[in-house]
């Protein structure tokens with residue numbers, strides 16, 4: 001039997017490395033691995049996985065990639081077009097794990113080609129949901145959610161008729177500032193914000209977890225993926241991160257998916273789907289855990305939840321504008337040029353300026369994204385100077 005062919009977009013990141021760990025078990029033919037600019041890590045991964053092609057989005061990193069691949073027989077390429085060409089190569093399974101709206105074009109290229117797309121890159125669904133879903137529908141591609149909450153809900157929804165569903169619940173660990181005061185949050189450093197109590201993740205999503213923008217983006221992601229309206233999506237703080245998502249049905253039944261907080265489980269679910277594969281993650285020990293707690297989130301300290309819900313209900317350009325403004329604000333916060341609480345303030349002000357923009361097609365989504373980045377940069381500079 002021919003080996004399943006695989007491409008990983010965002011291969012050197014947190015999700016990309018967890019994916020590579022599963023692929024190392026063998027039984028796959030890796031077509032392409034794509035990263036931003038970390039040429040050395042990408043080349044090492046390409047050698048281990050015997051990939052055919054390795055691509056860096058940043059062309060300036062191509063000479064380093066070529067050096068690191070010398071003598072391996074692995075093809076090297078660089079630049080945005082090379083990323084799209086790699087994403088469009090026919091394979092059975094693609095992991096979309098580039099961070100941010102930067103992953104949108106390659107997510108679309110992979111979907112247009114067909115096959116299975118394991119989607120970790122939630123920002124592409126947030127900023128261009130209808131376009132991403134239409135690309136999947138048109139090609140007949142299978143879109144499987146990797147985000148742990150959505151993967152959990154997908155599993156708990158198998159075989160359900162849409163009208164049987166009453167609501168879905170996304171759980172959130174609460175992040176590093178779950179019990180912090182507003183004063184502590186105002187003074188928070190990037191080091192404190194990325195120090196997640198449960199999950200080990202990339203810097204951007206770690207800050208999003210601290211601000212709860214991650215859960216807000218996930219509400220929008222859930223509204224795209226599942227047959228629910230915004231008022232059927234609930235968020236609960238669950239510090240143990242054992243229950244990842246729940247589906248409540250009309251008859252009062254609640255189905256949930258539980259597991260260790262380790263992304264290899266949801267990634268493996270999408271890799272083996274509809275079958276299951278062996279994964280050597282620590283098993284959830286419920287007796288050792290003893291308690292599962294759930295709390296309503298605090299929307300005063302975490303305005304991100306309100307902003308994301310408002311953007312979801314408003315529709316149009318609002319989710320795209322919100323996502324772009326958040327990306328800009330998070331990058332400035334990580335560079336120590338913006339306070340932690342200013343992230344939500346910058347997003348809110350950018351939304352007020354731009355959420356009316358029409359977004360009927362991809363060029364207008366990209367234009368709204370660019371306009372939001374410009375506004376957010378200006379608004380953040382003004383706040384930082386104040």
Ligand code: NAD
Pocket residue numbers: 009010011012013014015016034035036037038057083096097098099100102120121122123146147148199200201202203204205263
């Ligand atoms: P990360 O920062 O660890 O990795 C990002 C990857 O994308 C790296 O390989 C980087 O080189 C690459 N990249 C960055 N910019 C690029 C560009 N312009 N072009 C091509 N490649 C580029 O991020 P992560 O934590 O792995 O998250 C990746 C995505 O998965 C995000 O959308 C995140 O929200 C989502 N996600 C992550 C987790 C997690 O546990 N880390 C869980 C759920 C969802």
Ligand code: MG
Pocket residue numbers: 147148149218
């Ligand atoms: Mg998640």
